[in-house]
Amino acid sequence: MSALELKGLTVSYGKGRRVMTAVDNVDLTIPSGGFLGLVGESGSGKSSLGRAVAGLAPVTSGLILVDGAPLARRSLFGRTAQPVQMIFQDPSGSLDPRMTVGASIAEGVAAGGARGGRADRSAEVRRLLELVSLDPRHATSLPSRLSGGQRQRVALARALASAPSLLVADEITSALDVSVQGSVLNVVREAVATLNITTLFISHNLAVVTAMCDEIAVMYAGRIVEKAPTAELVSRPRHPYTRALLDAVPSLRQPAPRADAKVLDAEPPDPFHLPAGCPFNPRCPAGPGVHADRQICTERRPQFVELNARHLAACHFPGAVTHDTVERSAHANASLPT
Secondary structure (H helix, E strand, O other), X not given: OOOEEEEEEEEEEOOHHHOEEEXXXXXXXXXXXXXXXXXXXXXXXXXXXXXXXXXXOOOOEEEEEEOOXXXXXXXXXXXXXXXXXXXXXXXXXXXXXXXXXXXXXXXXHHHOOOOOOHHHHHHHHHXXXXXOOOOHHHHHOOHHHOOHHHHHHHHHHHHHHOOOOEEEEEOOOOOOOHHHHHHHHHHHHHHHHHHOOEEEEEEXXXXXXXXXXXXXXXXXXXXXEEEEEHHHHHHOOOOHHHHHHHHOOOOXXXXXXXXXXXXXXXXXXXXXXXXXXXXXXXXOOOOOOOOOOOOHHXXXXXXXXXXXXXXXXXXXXXXXXXXXXXXXXXXXXXXXXX
């Protein structure tokens, strides 16, 4: 296991006037063995950040540090071996349809530098399949013969095959039926805990992240706007965007009418032309759209405010919006598929 630290990480796409910054000067730390959830709506930059950590997106500026040293990519047996492995959203697209399950996992074992003959690799494939709660007999199957949940477990086994110290899981249940999401999440949680792997878990589903992760970081328009231990963030969100995400968790109870609904329902900003100051200000129920005297939100980018030992929020008015947090916490936990 290793600690992951991002310092001023920026990821941009395009050239000239059509440059879009997907990740904007992000500082983030996951301690060794930690399980951090990264949440935000579509287009917030979550996947670009995860792909940058995994070496799959260009880093425009900033540093990715593992145990205090720059992340190193090394070549081994003609393959690229690295301490970071990634599980993708669609297991059908991340597995070679022409390779059997066993061959795909064995390829990962070889990339991790494992020595020994074919029998040793076969034994390791069986061990990994059992670790992700799959029958070892699936080693001879093609991915097309498996269900979506089974394919995602194979993708997890393949990621673990190279013995990574860091794991990036990007929306790994969004392509699965609700009926199997819970079982896949349980397998991921148990495997990561067994191997003590530092994990970045990316999702738009705050209920899932709440149940899975030790800490949560909230991302909006390429920036981290709040970070706190899970229980603290769910019970006392201090950024208006975090509160809006928590309020969006589905509930069987009819929500009370909100005076600021029109503000929150505004369209997300154009990523090529973000608003000045705080990028959330046009949609913020605590900002100038509701409170005319808060023009600072349109003029200055908010810096992180340390609310307690481990709770940070980038907001000029942290905690300005209140809500029934006990009810919200119950709804979030009740929404996790089982």
